[in-house]
Amino acid sequence: MNDTDTPHPRPVDTRAFRIALGRFVTGVTVITTLARDGRPVGLTVNSFNSVSLDPPLVLWSIDRRGSFYDAFLACDRFAVNVLGAGQRDLSRKFAGIPDERFDDVNIEPGQGGLPLLKGCIAWFECRTRHRYDGGDHLILVGEVDRFEHHPGQELLYFAGQYGIASAI
């Protein structure tokens, strides 16, 4: 028996669990790819994190019930667009009506035509390297092919609200 086989007590109080998780401050990203028919798809994601420097790996997790789950399950590339403090509306938009997410949004094509959102403070263009079971989510690990970063204040998310950081 290894760690993953060990039975863990389930968090019975889902609401309390969500509130506790909300005490962990994250940045906000929009993760994009191209669906099989070539249409751009994407969603707001705060489960993004770094994994490895060498090779350069990052991860995030996608809800299996989400509209674009099949597209991200199948994709061999995705782009992570890191949102700045002035992009709260984009965060809301990419968590809103699925078919309207790219309406009036400025994009530029990355490698293989990956949709990159203009005005972000960083981008990571990734190749899908691993897919892991994550309960009601699927964990995707990407190897970073190309990245860019630009000056600007980060958009933060915690306790169901947006904020900005101040150094102490």
Ligand SMILES: Cc1cc2nc3c(=O)[nH]c(=O)nc-3n(C[C@H](O)[C@H](O)[C@H](O)COP(=O)(O)O)c2cc1C
């Ligand atoms: C700040 C924020 C962070 C989110 N993080 C994730 C995430 O890490 N993974 C995920 O699958 N959905 C995440 N969501 C939800 C999706 O953006 C989106 O609301 C969800 O995919 C529902 O859209 P659907 O209509 O495509 O199902 C997040 C939403 C917000 C507002």
